[in-house]
Amino acid sequence: MTARAERIRASDQRPALWRRVLGSEHLAGWAFVTPAVVLIAVFFLIPIGWALLLSFQANNLLAPGHYIGLANYRALAKDPQFRSAIGHTIVYTVVFVPVSIIGALGLAVALDRRIRGISFYRLAVFVPLVTSTVATGIVFLWLLDPTFGVVNYLLHLVGLPQQKFLQDPNQAIYCIVAMTVWGWLGFDVIVFLAALQSIPQDLLEASEIDGAGKWATFRSVVFPLLGPATLFLVVWSTINALQLFDEIYVTTRGGPLGSTTVIVYYLYEQAFQFFNAGYGAAIAYVLFAAILVVTLLQLWIGRRRVYYVS
Amino acid sequence: MFLIPVAVIMLAPLVWMLILSLETSSEAQSFPPVVLPSGPHFHNYVTTWNSEPFGNFFLNSAIYSLATVVGNLLFCSLAAYAFARLRFFGRDVLFVVLLATLMVPFQVLLIPTFLIVKHLGLVDSVGGLIMPNLCSAFGIFMLRQFFRTLPIELEEAARIDGTSRLGILFKIVLPLSLPALATLGIIQFMWSWNDFLWPLIIIDTASHAPLQLGLATLQGAHRSHWNLVMAGTVMSQIPMLIVFLFAQRWFIRSIAFTGIKQ
Amino acid sequence: MPGVVLDEVRKVFPGGTTAVDQLSLEIDDGEFMILVGPSGCGKTTALRMIAGLEKPSTGTIRIGERVVNDVSPRDRDIAMVFQNYALYPHMTVQRNLAYPLRQQRVAKREISRRVHEVAEMLSLEDLLKRRPAQLSGGQRQRVAMGRALVREPKVFLLDEPLSNLDAKLRVQMRAGLKRLHGRLGITTVYVTHDQVEAMTLGERIAVLSDGRLQQLGPPQEVYDRPANVFVAGFIGSPPMNLLRGSCRGGRVRAGELEIERPGVPDADLIVGLRPESLQLATDGMPSLEFRVDVVEPLGDELIVHGSLAAELVAASGEEPPEATLSGANGAGLEAVARMSPRERPAERSVIRLGIEPADIHLFDARTGVAIR
Numbered sequence: 001m002t003a004r005a006e007r008i009r010a011s012d013q014r015p016a017l018w019r020r021v022l023g024s025e026h027l028a029g030w031a032f033v034t035p036a037v038v039l040i041a042v043f044f045l046i047p048i049g050w051a052l053l054l055s056f057q058a059n060n061l062l063a064p065g066h067y068i069g070l071a072n073y074r075a076l077a078k079d080p081q082f083r084s085a086i087g088h089t090i091v092y093t094v095v096f097v098p099v100s101i102i103g104a105l106g107l108a109v110a111l112d113r114r115i116r117g118i119s120f121y122r123l124a125v126f127v128p129l130v131t132s133t134v135a136t137g138i139v140f141l142w143l144l145d146p147t148f149g150v151v152n153y154l155l156h157l158v159g160l161p162q163q164k165f166l167q168d169p170n171q172a173i174y175c176i177v178a179m180t181v182w183g184w185l186g187f188d189v190i191v192f193l194a195a196l197q198s199i200p201q202d203l204l205e206a207s208e209i210d211g212a213g214k215w216a217t218f219r220s221v222v223f224p225l226l227g228p229a230t231l232f233l234v235v236w237s238t239i240n241a242l243q244l245f246d247e248i249y250v251t252t253r254g255g256p257l258g259s260t261t262v263i264v265y266y267l268y269e270q271a272f273q274f275f276n277a278g279y280g281a282a283i284a285y286v287l288f289a290a291i292l293v294v295t296l297l298q299l300w301i302g303r304r305r306v307y308y309v310s
Numbered sequence: 311m312f313l314i315p316v317a318v319i320m321l322a323p324l325v326w327m328l329i330l331s332l333e334t335s336s337e338a339q340s341f342p343p344v345v346l347p348s349g350p351h352f353h354n355y356v357t358t359w360n361s362e363p364f365g366n367f368f369l370n371s372a373i374y375s376l377a378t379v380v381g382n383l384l385f386c387s388l389a390a391y392a393f394a395r396l397r398f399f400g401r402d403v404l405f406v407v408l409l410a411t412l413m414v415p416f417q418v419l420l421i422p423t424f425l426i427v428k429h430l431g432l433v434d435s436v437g438g439l440i441m442p443n444l445c446s447a448f449g450i451f452m453l454r455q456f457f458r459t460l461p462i463e464l465e466e467a468a469r470i471d472g473t474s475r476l477g478i479l480f481k482i483v484l485p486l487s488l489p490a491l492a493t494l495g496i497i498q499f500m501w502s503w504n505d506f507l508w509p510l511i512i513i514d515t516a517s518h519a520p521l522q523l524g525l526a527t528l529q530g531a532h533r534s535h536w537n538l539v540m541a542g543t544v545m546s547q548i549p550m551l552i553v554f555l556f557a558q559r560w561f562i563r564s565i566a567f568t569g570i571k572q
Numbered sequence: 573m574p575g576v577v578l579d580e581v582r583k584v585f586p587g588g589t590t591a592v593d594q595l596s597l598e599i600d601d602g603e604f605m606i607l608v609g610p611s612g613c614g615k616t617t618a619l620r621m622i623a624g625l626e627k628p629s630t631g632t633i634r635i636g637e638r639v640v641n642d643v644s645p646r647d648r649d650i651a652m653v654f655q656n657y658a659l660y661p662h663m664t665v666q667r668n669l670a671y672p673l674r675q676q677r678v679a680k681r682e683i684s685r686r687v688h689e690v691a692e693m694l695s696l697e698d699l700l701k702r703r704p705a706q707l708s709g710g711q712r713q714r715v716a717m718g719r720a721l722v723r724e725p726k727v728f729l730l731d732e733p734l735s736n737l738d739a740k741l742r743v744q745m746r747a748g749l750k751r752l753h754g755r756l757g758i759t760t761v762y763v764t765h766d767q768v769e770a771m772t773l774g775e776r777i778a779v780l781s782d783g784r785l786q787q788l789g790p791p792q793e794v795y796d797r798p799a800n801v802f803v804a805g806f807i808g809s810p811p812m813n814l815l816r817g818s819c820r821g822g823r824v825r826a827g828e829l830e831i832e833r834p835g836v837p838d839a840d841l842i843v844g845l846r847p848e849s850l851q852l853a854t855d856g857m858p859s860l861e862f863r864v865d866v867v868e869p870l871g872d873e874l875i876v877h878g879s880l881a882a883e884l885v886a887a888s889g890e891e892p893p894e895a896t897l898s899g900a901n902g903a904g905l906e907a908v909a910r911m912s913p914r915e916r917p918a919e920r921s922v923i924r925l926g927i928e929p930a931d932i933h934l935f936d937a938r939t940g941v942a943i944r
C-alpha cells in the first residue's frame with residue numbers, strides 16, 4: 001500500500017477537524033462561560049481597573065478627566081474630613097461587631113431548645129432581617145425622635161432624662177449601631193443556630209457525665225466548636241460594617257455635625273454631590289485596601305486559633 | 311425566660327410601623343405616643359399610594375428582582391457547570407480571576423459602573439439597574455460547589471446516550487439542583503428587592519425608581535407626615551414579609567448555607 | 573452491697589413507645605454485666621437511664637445504696653463510653669483524658685499522674701499530643717475508655733463500644749477489656765447486640781427483647797438452659813433450629829423425631845435442636861432425615877444447610893427469611909447443622925441426623941417458655 005493511501009485511510013477514521021473543534025470540550029466550556037464572563041468582565045473587571053485609573057484623575061463625571069498622578073491620595077492623607085470619616089467608621093465597627101456577635105450567640109443558645117412556642121421566638125428574631133435598610137432607618141428615625149419617639153417616652157416613664165439620640169453628635173453613631181444590630185441580628189443567629197445544631201449530642205452528654213455543668217460545657221466544648229462560625233461572622237460583619245451607608249443616608253445624612261459621616265457616605269458626597277469622581281475613586285480604593293488588610297488579619301489570627309472539625 | 315423581652319424588642323419597631331400608618335399626622339407626632347389610633351385611618355394607604363408613583367415603584371422592583379434572579383440562575387448555572395464538569399483551556403485561571411472579584415467591595419465599582427451604564431445609555435432606567443447585576447461570581451462559586459457534589463455517573467450515562475452538554479445541564483443537572491438554585495434565587499431576590507445604593511446613583515426620575523428608593527423619596531417629600539411615611543414603609547415591606555413567612559425554611563437555609571460553606 | 577439496682581423500671585417516650593417495660597435487675601458490686609438483645613430491645617435506653625441521660629417513667633434506679641432517679645449524671649460517679657466515642661475533637665488526647673478531672677477541680681499534679689497512669693495502661697503514651705482526627709478507630713476507642721477510667725468511677729457504662737471496629741480489632745479489644753476488668757474490678761454494665769461479645773465478656777448476661785428481661789444468668793447457663801424460645805434463638809450461632817412438635821401421653825414428636833419425656837403434659841410444643849448438637853445419627857439416637865443443600869467449610873468445622881423432615885418455625889418476633897435462591901423445599905425455613913469435616917456430607921445427599929436426648933430443648937408453643 002502506498003504511503004499516500006495509508007494516510008488517506010488513517011484520516012478516514014478520525015472525524016473532520018472542524019467537527020472535532022466544534023464538538024470539543026474546549027469550545028463547549030467557553031461557550032458556557034461566555035455570558036457570565038462578558039457580564040463580569042464589563043461590570044466587575046473593567047470597573048476595578050477603571051476605578052484605579054479614575055483615582056489618578058481629576059474627573060467630574062461629565063467631561064473626561066485629566067491625570068494628576070497621586071494627587072488624590074496625597075490629598076486624602078491630609079484631609080481632616082476623611083480622617084473623621086475613618087474615625088467614625090472605626091467607632092461604628094468596633095462597637096457593632098462585638099455587640100451583634102455576642103448578642104447573637106446568646107440568642108442562638110437561648111433559641112436552641114425544643115420548648116413550645118420556640119418557632120414564634122425564632123421568627124421574631126429573624127423577621128427584622130427581611131426588612132430593608134431604608135425601612136429600618138425610617139422606623140428608627142421615628143422611634144428615636146427626641147420629641148415624640150417611643151424610646152424617649154419609655155425613658156420618661158422610668159424617670160430617666162430625655163435624650164437627643166440621632167440629633168446628638170455624641171449619640172448618633174451609637175443609635176446607628178442599635179438600629180443596624182436590630183436589622184442584622186437574625187443573620188448571625190441563624191448561622192450560630194446552624195452551627196450549634198451541628199454539634200453531636202454525644203459530646204454534650206459526654207461532657208455532662210464528665211462532670212461539667214451547663215456553663216463549663218459551653219465554655220470548654222460548645223464555644224470552641226463554634227470557632228469556624230464565629231470567625232466567619234466576625235469577618236462578614238466587619239466587612240459589612242466598614243461599608244455602612246444606607247441607614248446613614250436615610251436617617252442623618254452624615255450629621256449631626258458630620259458625626260455619622262462614615263467612609264462610604266463621604267465617598268458618596270464627594271463623587272455624587274461634589275462631583276469629585278477621581279477623589280471618590282481614591283476613597284474607594286483606600287476602603288478596599290483597608291477591608292483587605294483587616295480581613296486577612298482576622299483570617300490569619302482566626303485560622304491559627306480556630307479548630308476545624310474535618 | 312428572657313426570650314419574651316427579646317421578641318418584644320425585635321417585633322416592636324414593626325408593630326409601631328403598623329400602628330403609626332393608621333394614625334393621623336398629628337397623632338403620629340404626639341407625646342406621649344398614641345398606641346391606639348383613632349379611626350383607624352386606612353385611607354392613609356390610599357393617600358400615600360397616590361402621593362408618589364407607588365405602582366411604578368412596585369413594578370420596577372418586581373422587574374429588577376425577577377430579571378436579576380433569572381439572569382443569575384441562567385448565567386451562573388451555565389458558567390458553574392462549565393467550571394465544575396468541563397475541561398477547557400484557561401479554566402482554572404479564569405475561575406481564580408472570577409473569585410478574586412468577590413474580594414472587591416461594591417464601592418470601588420460604583421463610579422465606573424455608573425459611567426459604563428451612562429455610556430450604554432441606560433441611566434435612569436430599569437435596564438440600568440439590571441445590567442450590572444445579571445451575573446455574580448458568588449452565584450457561580452456556589453453553584454459550582456453544588457454541582458460537584460452530584461454523582462457524575464448520571465451525566466456520563468446521558469452523554470453516552472447522546473445528550474448534548476446543554477441538554478445534560480438542563481435535563482439532568484438543574485432538576486437535581488433545585489435546593490441550590492432556590493437558595494441562590496432567594497438570596498438574589500432579597501438583595502435586589504432591598505437594594506438602595508445603586509438605584510440611588512442611577513435613577514433620577516421618581517417613576518423609574520424601585521421600591522426602596524421610592525420609599526426614601528417618600529420620606530424626603532413628606533418628612534413630617536409620619537403616618538404617610540409609615541404607610542409607605544409598611545406597603546414596601548409587605549411583599550418581602552409575605553415571601554418570608556411562606557418560604558421561611560428556604561430563607562433560613564440560604565443564610566445558614568452562607569455560614570456553613572466555610 | 574449491690575452495685576446497680578433497677579427496680580421495676582419503665583420508660584415510655586413521648587409519642588407512646590415503651591422502650592423499657594418493668595425491668596428489674598440487680599448488678600453486684602464489681603460485676604461485669606452485659607445487656608444484650610436485638611436493636612430496639614431497650615438495652616441502650618436502660619443504660620442511659622443508669623447514666624442519668626434519661627429519666628425512668630416509673631421505677632427506681634439505685635447506685636450503691638443511693639436512689640439516683642433525680643440525681644444528675646455529673647453527681648452519680650459514673651463514667652460512660654459512647655458508641656461513637658464522643659471524643660472532644662478540638663482537644664488533644666491528653667486534654668481529653670484530663671477533662672473529667674479538671675471538671676472536678678482535681679489538683680494539677682494529680683491530674684497529670686492519673687492521665688499518665690491511664691495512658692500507660694491503655695498504651696496511649698505516644699498519642700497524647702495528637703487530636704482524635706489523627707487517630708485510628710482502635711486508638712480512639714482506647715482514648716474513650718481512658719477518659720472514662722481516669723475518673724475511677726463507681727460504675728463503668730459501655731454502649732456498644734466495639735461495634736465500630738473491624739473484626740480482628742474487636743477480638744483483641746475484647747480480651748483487653750476482660751483483662752482490664754480483672755485488674756480494676758469496677759462494676760461494669762456493657763450493652764451490645766452481638767451475642768458472641770455477650771458470651772465471651774460477661775460474668776452474667778441479661779437478654780432483653782421488646783423492653784423486657786427475657787433471662788438473666790451466667791453465659792453458659794443461658795446457653796445450656798434458655799428460658800424461652802427467644803433466648804434460645806438469640807444465643808448461639810448459627811441459631812438453634814426450632815421445630816414444630818407436640819407432646820401426647822409423654823411422647824414428644826417433631827416430624828420424624830420422637831423421644832420419651834414422661835413428665836411433660838400434653839401440649840403443642842416447639843422443639844429446639846442446636847446445630848452443634850446435631851451429628852450423623854448412630855443407633856439408638858433420636859434422629860431425623862436431613863436433605864443437604866449447601867455445605868460451608870470453615871476449616872475446623874462445616875456449616876451444613878438443608879431441610880429437615882420436620883416443620884421449622886421462626887423464633888418469636890423474627891420474620892421468616894425470604895425464599896432462598898436455592899429454592900429449598902418451597903417457602904420452607906432451612907435447618908443448620910455444625911459437623912466435623914471428617915463427616916463430609918455431600919451436597920444434595922440425604923443423611924440422618926441424630927441428637928442426644930439431653931440436648932433436645934422443649935418450649936411451650938403458645939407461651940414460648942421452656943419446659944424442663
